[in-house]
Amino acid sequence: MTKLTQQAAWAQLEAQTKQLPHMRALFNADPKRFDKMALSACGLLLDYSKNRADEQTLNLLFDLAKTAGLSEKIRAMFNGEIINNTEKRAVLHTALRANADEVILVDGVNIVPEVKQTQAKMAKFVQAVTSGKWKGYTGKAITDIVSIGIGGSFLGPKIVTQALRPYWNPALKCHFVANVDATSLCEKLRLVDPETTLFVMSSKSFGTQETLTNTLSAKAWFLENGGAQADIAKHFVAVTSNVAKATEFGMDADNIFPMWDWVGGRYSLWSAIGLPIALLIGMDNFNELLAGAKAMDKHFVEAPLESNMPVIMGLFSLLYGNFYQAQSHVVLTYDHYLRGLPAYFQQLDMESNGKSVTLNGDKVDHSTGPVIWGGEGTNGQHAYHQLLHQGTALIPADFILPLQSHNPLGEHHVQLASNCIGQTQALMQGRTFDEALAELEGSSLSQDEKALIAKHKVMEGNKPSNTLLMNKLTPETLGALIALYEHRTFVQGALWDINSFDQWGVELGKTLGNDVLARLQSQQEATALDASSNALINLYRRSTI
Numbered sequence: 001m002t003k004l005t006q007q008a009a010w011a012q013l014e015a016q017t018k019q020l021p022h023m024r025a026l027f028n029a030d031p032k033r034f035d036k037m038a039l040s041a042c043g044l045l046l047d048y049s050k051n052r053a054d055e056q057t058l059n060l061l062f063d064l065a066k067t068a069g070l071s072e073k074i075r076a077m078f079n080g081e082i083i084n085n086t087e088k089r090a091v092l093h094t095a096l097r098a099n100a101d102e103v104i105l106v107d108g109v110n111i112v113p114e115v116k117q118t119q120a121k122m123a124k125f126v127q128a129v130t131s132g133k134w135k136g137y138t139g140k141a142i143t144d145i146v147s148i149g150i151g152g153s154f155l156g157p158k159i160v161t162q163a164l165r166p167y168w169n170p171a172l173k174c175h176f177v178a179n180v181d182a183t184s185l186c187e188k189l190r191l192v193d194p195e196t197t198l199f200v201m202s203s204k205s206f207g208t209q210e211t212l213t214n215t216l217s218a219k220a221w222f223l224e225n226g227g228a229q230a231d232i233a234k235h236f237v238a239v240t241s242n243v244a245k246a247t248e249f250g251m252d253a254d255n256i257f258p259m260w261d262w263v264g265g266r267y268s269l270w271s272a273i274g275l276p277i278a279l280l281i282g283m284d285n286f287n288e289l290l291a292g293a294k295a296m297d298k299h300f301v302e303a304p305l306e307s308n309m310p311v312i313m314g315l316f317s318l319l320y321g322n323f324y325q326a327q328s329h330v331v332l333t334y335d336h337y338l339r340g341l342p343a344y345f346q347q348l349d350m351e352s353n354g355k356s357v358t359l360n361g362d363k364v365d366h367s368t369g370p371v372i373w374g375g376e377g378t379n380g381q382h383a384y385h386q387l388l389h390q391g392t393a394l395i396p397a398d399f400i401l402p403l404q405s406h407n408p409l410g411e412h413h414v415q416l417a418s419n420c421i422g423q424t425q426a427l428m429q430g431r432t433f434d435e436a437l438a439e440l441e442g443s444s445l446s447q448d449e450k451a452l453i454a455k456h457k458v459m460e461g462n463k464p465s466n467t468l469l470m471n472k473l474t475p476e477t478l479g480a481l482i483a484l485y486e487h488r489t490f491v492q493g494a495l496w497d498i499n500s501f502d503q504w505g506v507e508l509g510k511t512l513g514n515d516v517l518a519r520l521q522s523q524q525e526a527t528a529l530d531a532s533s534n535a536l537i538n539l540y541r542r543s544t545i
């Protein structure tokens with residue numbers, strides 16, 4: 001297959017992007033631009049008209065996708081082909097959202113029945129805990145969940161639970177512990193009572209240092225505060241693909257919820273890793289979350305590239321990274337419940353597409369995944385939006401806004417919406433020197449002063465953004481939204497021909513961390529490493545600078 005950068009569409013895009021008019025002009029020239037560049041699917045509306053693109057740009061991007069075999073690559077993922085070539089694994093988080101009658105084969109075995117069995121086990125467990133049938137060691141019902149996990153075994157459940165706060169069972173609270181810093185665990189343990197607390201330990205590998213250490217300390221706390229060894233099974237459950245290791249660790253076999261190596265950590269909230277979500281919002285709502293994601297899967301597989309939401313979003317991100325040297329992408333959620341989503345998309349995208357060799361190991365000759373960051377609107381408008389408007393870097397933005405609030409109160413929501421839409425408008429149109437000068441008309445400043453201030457007020461505009469609307473934030477719309485970003489990440493990785501599903505950089509950090517741990521705990525001075533690492537280790541060993 002021809003390299004991406006050697007495709008005809010690549011060279012044409014390079015030329016075309018240089019002569020594309022300012023977005024203001026594009027809007028002025030075509031009053032129907034929104035109608036042509038907005039799309040609805042799965043309860044979401046994507047307005048992509050405020051992007052640096054005309055019809056020709058879009059056609060070239062779709063050409064690029066076709067020549068890169070995007071549709072075939074999408075099918076390969078859904079069919080369970082071994083697309084994670086370095087770990088020799090299928091990539092089937094989509095199977096977690098499958099209908100019971102679907103057949104998805106891994107090594108010749110249909111995996112859907114296993115998925116459904118685990119969901120049935122989750123449903124039974126959720127019912128037992130939330131009905132009060134599941135009792136702690138003194139006969140009381142569970143009131144608090146402490147979820148212990150890190151990376152993909154943490155952020156998905158945390159962010160989704162936070163986003164779906166209006167759907168919580170009022171009798172339950174959930175606390176998330178990820179960091180190996182004991183402060184994280186200790187602060188949470190101060191809030192809970194061992195008699196009524198259930199620990200959910202989530203680790204796909206059952207080998208992650210932070211999670212094992214936190215679980216051992218939680219277990220010790222439980223035993224020191226009234227619980228006995230025989231009570232452990234009433235208070236500790238595990239989610240893992242390494243059932244043998246969990247059993248060896250002392251987890252009761254009935255309390256282990258399986259997952260599989262064909263689910264990547266950062267794609268795993270749909271599996272039993274989502275148990276804390278299901279406990280808080282109930283299994284029916286958890287199923288709605290899956291249904292929303294399933295609807296987006298169907299759209300991604302079936303819609304033509306030209307009206308395919310994840311494809312369009314992925315292509316725009318590629319456009320800005322590869323043709324406008326954009327190095328970051330900001331996600332701005334205009335909903336307090338969605339305040340954690342930028343961090344979730346950051347993990348999803350940066351761990352997936354932070355790669356620099358193609359599938360066959362060649363160094364890429366173009367940029368790959370950008371830095372993903374963001375926060376909740378309107379807060380950022382009073383801080384970092386300054387750089388979006390007037391900084392030198394081009395930072396494409398996604399604005400996410402539910403049209404109805406879960407907390408309608410006076411004019412709050414209409415003000416929130418006005419800020420969201422106003423920001424997209426300001427980024428797109430900017431402010432010319434003449435407009436800035438006209439705004440200063442009538443002030444007491446001299447002409448020279450006016451001209452100076454006007455120069456500082458100029459905003460180039462032409463800053464791209466997508467706006468995503470939904471009627472209301474529900475489990476279903478959230479499921480569709482998260483699956484949209486999963487597939488958007490896939491589209492970029494597929495076009496760049498990189499493996500979006502391994503994470504060797506993260507693995508190296510783990511290995512070196514273990515080596516340093518041994519040196520920190522050693523009686524001997526560290527001398528074998530570089531001068532900086534030796535010195536830092538020795539200072540830590542002495543416990544003083």
Ligand SMILES: O=P(O)(O)OC[C@H]1O[C@H](O)[C@H](O)[C@@H](O)[C@@H]1O
Nearest residue numbers: 151152153203204205208265506
């Ligand atoms: O679920 P675990 O096996 O404990 O792994 C937790 C996390 O560990 C690593 O850092 C991986 O890079 C993540 O993708 C993973 O989610």
